[in-house]
Amino acid sequence: MDWKVRAIRGATTASANTKEAIAEAVRELLDDIDQRNELDPEEIISVVFTATADLDAVFPAAIARQRENWDNVPLLDVQQMAVSSSLEKCIRVLIHINTPKPQTEINHSYLRHAKNLRPDWTLAQVANH
Template sequence: MRAIRGATTVRENTVEAMREAVTELLDELQTRNCLHPNEILSVTFSVTRDLDAIFPAAIARSRPFWDTVPMLDVQQMYVQGSLERCIRFLIHAQLPTSFPVQHIYLQKAKNLRPDWSLPQSLHPSQSAVETKV
């Protein structure tokens, strides 16, 4: 079992903006990790207190094959001066331990983990040529 972290920010507290941000985040998750939803054991989404237009899990459940993934939405602890309009996830997936996990940090959330916001080790099915394009 492997854990994958990720986060993004939303431009405004609307269903449309949150749907766009969560979709981009999960698309990147699946692409960079060659991950299929049937490999996901669980997902916990957290949102900052300024986001309440829709549950991120509701957005995820509308994706193909995500409707059976156990998901939970929680509110991120507020810390004065912390990043606003932020959606985070912690995903547990059944992946080989030799698999190089790609943590996904997008938009302003790149500042949360600058070391993880850059492309990380290649998945064995990817070549160096593919990533340079």
């Protein structure tokens, strides 16, 4: 079996800048990525979250850390680059994993208002599931 390092992308939006709204969005996004890719925390190399400047009530990584068996997963939060007219209240994630799956079997998740960021992936995901 030939294992490779792969990356899974995802994004979503929070309904408000509250701990509860951010937690709900992060959990929903990670649940969707997990379901689509059957993640094994032992195979996760690292996870990087970005959040737009209008989200500062809680770190997305603090929410991810609560997931079962994620206590040893390396997590990092950074602020998303501020670009005028970009999507507000947006949380993005980049998950690096070790996997035998080919790149074509890696499924990315774009939820809520973030679906507009990668409509090509969103449509392809719907067609495949």
